[in-house]
Amino acid sequence: MAVREFAERGADLELVGIQKRFPGFTAIEELDLTIPAGSFFALLGPSGCGKTTTLRLVAGLEEPTQGRILIGGRDVTDTRAHERPVNTVFQSYALFPHMSIIENVAFGLKRRRIDDAQGKAHEALRLVELDHLAQRRPAQLSGGQQQRVALARAIVNRPALLLLDEPLGALDLKLRRQMQLELKTIQEEVGLTFLHVTHDQEEAMTMADTVAVMNKGAIEQMGAPQELYELPRTAFVANFLGQSNLFSGEVVSSNSESITIDVAGHPITVPLSRSQRHQGEVTVGVRPEKVALHLEAPLDDSGRNSLGPARVIDVSFSGVSTQYIVSVPGIGTMTVFAQNMGFGPVAVEGSEVWVSWDVAHGFGLADEPDSIERFPSDDDTRTIAVQRREALISELEGD
Amino acid sequence: MAFAAFATSEAQPEAPKKKSRVAFFLLLPGILYLILFFLTPLISLILTSLQQPAEFGDVGEYEYAFNWQNYVVVIQDYLPHILRSFGYALVATVFALLFSYPIAYFIGVKARRWPLLQSLMLVLVIAPFFISFLLRTLAWKQILSDESLIITSLKALSLLAPDAHFTGTPFAVIFGLTYNFIPFMTLPLYTALERLDTRYLEAGSDLYANPFTVFRKITIPLSMPGIVAGTLLTFIPAAGDYVNASRDFLGGPDTQMMGNVIEANFLVLLNYPAAAALSIILMAAILVLVGIYVKRSGTEELL
Numbered sequence: 132m133a134v135r136e137f138a139e140r141g142a143d144l145e146l147v148g149i150q151k152r153f154p155g156f157t158a159i160e161e162l163d164l165t166i167p168a169g170s171f172f173a174l175l176g177p178s179g180c181g182k183t184t185t186l187r188l189v190a191g192l193e194e195p196t197q198g199r200i201l202i203g204g205r206d207v208t209d210t211r212a213h214e215r216p217v218n219t220v221f222q223s224y225a226l227f228p229h230m231s232i233i234e235n236v237a238f239g240l241k242r243r244r245i246d247d248a249q250g251k252a253h254e255a256l257r258l259v260e261l262d263h264l265a266q267r268r269p270a271q272l273s274g275g276q277q278q279r280v281a282l283a284r285a286i287v288n289r290p291a292l293l294l295l296d297e298p299l300g301a302l303d304l305k306l307r308r309q310m311q312l313e314l315k316t317i318q319e320e321v322g323l324t325f326l327h328v329t330h331d332q333e334e335a336m337t338m339a340d341t342v343a344v345m346n347k348g349a350i351e352q353m354g355a356p357q358e359l360y361e362l363p364r365t366a367f368v369a370n371f372l373g374q375s376n377l378f379s380g381e382v383v384s385s386n387s388e389s390i391t392i393d394v395a396g397h398p399i400t401v402p403l404s405r406s407q408r409h410q411g412e413v414t415v416g417v418r419p420e421k422v423a424l425h426l427e428a429p430l431d432d433s434g435r436n437s438l439g440p441a442r443v444i445d446v447s448f449s450g451v452s453t454q455y456i457v458s459v460p461g462i463g464t465m466t467v468f469a470q471n472m473g474f475g476p477v478a479v480e481g482s483e484v485w486v487s488w489d490v491a492h493g494f495g496l497a498d499e500p501d502s503i504e505r506f507p508s509d510d511d512t513r514t515i516a517v518q519r520r521e522a523l524i525s526e527l528e529g530d
Numbered sequence: 531m532a533f534a535a536f537a538t539s540e541a542q543p544e545a546p547k548k549k550s551r552v553a554f555f556l557l558l559p560g561i562l563y564l565i566l567f568f569l570t571p572l573i574s575l576i577l578t579s580l581q582q583p584a585e586f587g588d589v590g591e592y593e594y595a596f597n598w599q600n601y602v603v604v605i606q607d608y609l610p611h612i613l614r615s616f617g618y619a620l621v622a623t624v625f626a627l628l629f630s631y632p633i634a635y636f637i638g639v640k641a642r643r644w645p646l647l648q649s650l651m652l653v654l655v656i657a658p659f660f661i662s663f664l665l666r667t668l669a670w671k672q673i674l675s676d677e678s679l680i681i682t683s684l685k686a687l688s689l690l691a692p693d694a695h696f697t698g699t700p701f702a703v704i705f706g707l708t709y710n711f712i713p714f715m716t717l718p719l720y721t722a723l724e725r726l727d728t729r730y731l732e733a734g735s736d737l738y739a740n741p742f743t744v745f746r747k748i749t750i751p752l753s754m755p756g757i758v759a760g761t762l763l764t765f766i767p768a769a770g771d772y773v774n775a776s777r778d779f780l781g782g783p784d785t786q787m788m789g790n791v792i793e794a795n796f797l798v799l800l801n802y803p804a805a806a807a808l809s810i811i812l813m814a815a816i817l818v819l820v821g822i823y824v825k826r827s828g829t830e831e832l833l
Contacts, residue, residue, distance in 0.1 A: 192732050212735040213744075225733035229751040238747075239737035284737070 142203030406495025439485030698782025722756025
């Protein structure tokens, strides 16, 4: 066994020039990533973006086509899964059905011949409040309980790096929120490095210190959740992480502080520091909750962008806030979120309204919105495997 | 699974009366069949095993009695054969398992990505069934006989002593048993391994288990239903087999198994009570051994 000792604390993870090709497609184009020790890092992206492949590469369940993987400064690229100081909480939990809960949790400790495996396993089960079910079989537990056992089975080994592969995906919303909090608490308590893979942007933002948004096998943008949300750099991030109203147009004027673009005759101003491109065709955007709705034309204010008159084409009330879809002539539709400060919506379907937002809230993107795919592409691992299998069958059958 | 028949059935919740009547009618043909062709012969066999020679009767004439000494006599006379039967069957089962597991693992797990290869290999496993097993066993007799090409060339190369024989030895009998029962072992193993979720194997290696430990701690326990079914399908018929050990096939005078003794008592010596008593002993012994085995292998949770 390579690892007999518990990791003192989390280790940092470094991916250098990783590329992963499967027969017929490339899952990861080129990936460089450093995750500092003790951090909670989330890899966020739609299905098929390469995030699960990244996780499997780190766990040692796949081999990279190119590149190196370093954990705590040690190159582990050529070591096998059981030799790496890494544990995974699998999406399917993968609890061994022929073992009791306690045997499942003690499995890793026993393989590493750590003293008092039973005692430590019970301790880990107490942490997830399931010690009373220690003698049960996995099939006798609910989904949420199984998930906690899977977590206990991984953290009991005190791995330098804990990998979470959408472990909360199968849980209902309420349980998911509860588990998110528990995970975060546990991470802070034990001080491990967590690498969490998810397609749920809210989950990534509430839990992680750092979020990396992945798309088509590459990282689009990486940073603190708030930073990513308030200042997305690409159209993919702007739309995958929350919603955005995007406008494209030619830059008509710029000064040391801001640029102004012309969108179908309306000037829209964005701070220079918040824009990735400063000339030519530029796409700018604003988050729907930053936009204010007015029933009368707002007064001219150089500090605000305003559009109108426009027409409300849809109102949907969701308790805390109301979502308005507004059609702006010559521009298209915009989404506006308004807090329900009074009773009910302020505008009804068909009302004439104006919209405005603080210039400082706008952001300029580095690419065009049409690069966003409307539907998730069908190049995820499973689909590819099915396609390969079908291709092979027809090839072997000679038709 | 074959061994589901041996599992203790748990009390089923009471079904509505109407349904149970339908179930009864559906079961009726089967029950009648079993009474006629299983229970009746069994009772007749037990009665025969207790018969005693008829007074002033001819050879082969017996009358009903409670002559339980028959059992004592056959055990005294044939204990070596009884032990040999179970010994050969056990060794053949172990060898069949050792040969079949890799085959079944390859077909069921490794060849998953190539379904055509999978079916092709399954056909190859079943292919021997297209020829009568008597013919196949006779063919092996030819191949392993003293004058055969293989044996003569082995002797010519001094790899075998000049006076060595294959046929008529325990080796040949166990070889024949193993060969004949490999498909019965492979198929249940394949069904179990084909359903094996490889994510458990990944989880095992993620939890610091090396490939050997993963196999020992995860693959084998998860394929236990297949192992139990396969070993039962091999062990039970192998223990009662009388073809491989027969002198006409691969056996010799020193390799006679219970089946051969029963055959000889019944057809040659016309000692029907002894043959019946031996049959009952064989059945009872298998029942006890299998019962202990199924209980100890503890596969209830995986069903």
